[in-house]
Amino acid sequence: MNARRWTAGLLAAVAAVALVGCTSKGQEKTCTTTTDGIFECAPDQRSAPPKLAGELLAGGTYDVSQARGQVVVLNFWGSWCAPCRAEADDLEATYQATKASGVTFLGVNVQDQRDKAKAFEKGRVTYPSLFDPPSKLALALDIPPNFVPATVVLDRAGRIAVVIRAAVKQEGLQPIVERIAAEKSASS
Template sequence: MSAASRAPLRSNRTAARVRRRAALTTGAAVAALLVSACSSGGTSGGGGQTGFITGSDGISTAKRGERADAPELSGKTVDGGQADVADYRGKVVVLNVWGSWCPPCRAEAKNFEKVYQDVKGQGVQFVGINTRDTSPGPARAFEKEFGVSYPSLYDPAGRLMLRFEKGTLNPQAVPSTLIIDRDGKVAARTLQALSEEKLRAMLAPYLAEGSTDAKPEK
């Protein structure tokens, strides 16, 4: 085989190696993010964390004025629809990361639906992020079993979770629960399954907050 004919083969092999390295890098990033996946607890933050504190109850909070913007979170839902967290600006958003394969997620699911039904008339929206379910079928079965009525974005590879900046109140385990305030900023996070009482306590401080974008009444 001549040198000229070997050159395209070398080029093809090089391109294939680059693609494999890129895929491995993405997979490693997702695996690192979910290293404590499906645990009943976890540690908050990471290198360079700033602007928030973690209480003895395992809930991390950021003061108003020191909260990071929530990233763009939109896409296809478990039931085949579409959802965009930005559409709920002006409401308090409870964001729950879950998987049908995760026992702690199953333990807390009914608690989330119960609280959602109680507070949805108070300017609150619940949104799930379903992750690491390789097809929507098990996730839909999970929602049916536990009567989950709020939307869940379908994110099998965990790419939505990677949109949160390192060092902020980002989801780092399954389950994770975040509170996004009425201004679209991440106000609180926990990396543990929540009882009904603990979820209510986590949410309560933000129900009374108004949006800083709200116009004063005349």
């Protein structure tokens, strides 16, 4: 429990700094945050792609840079998280509805035990998850999620387009993903 509190505190502190404005290499970015926890940057305001790679929950490794050219939806979750259980069906439905348009999903399991995480995923989602018990991958993000669940949408160039710091529903997430997928591909 202390590790969860420490990680949550660290992520909250990093997120508080990020909320002041989206920055990249000293340049001020103009991004917006809505009252319902959605943080979004316009295509010309997005920072360089984050480096996200690690061990998959089911074994093997994965590097998000492999998905350049696709929109990537990252969902930070834990088997111990009730809102994560509630949103799993909506994430899977959005994945199934958008994958034909060049969208891929990737879970990021945090603060969990591998057996519990695998049991949680079984029969819920068909996309893979990175296994990140210490929650280090969130720190690689310029605009990190500050709690779990959180969903990050990367554009086709691998840059952070949207951060949703709340549980998602298909009717809210799918239009966002479709809008990002419809953007013209930008160079990274």
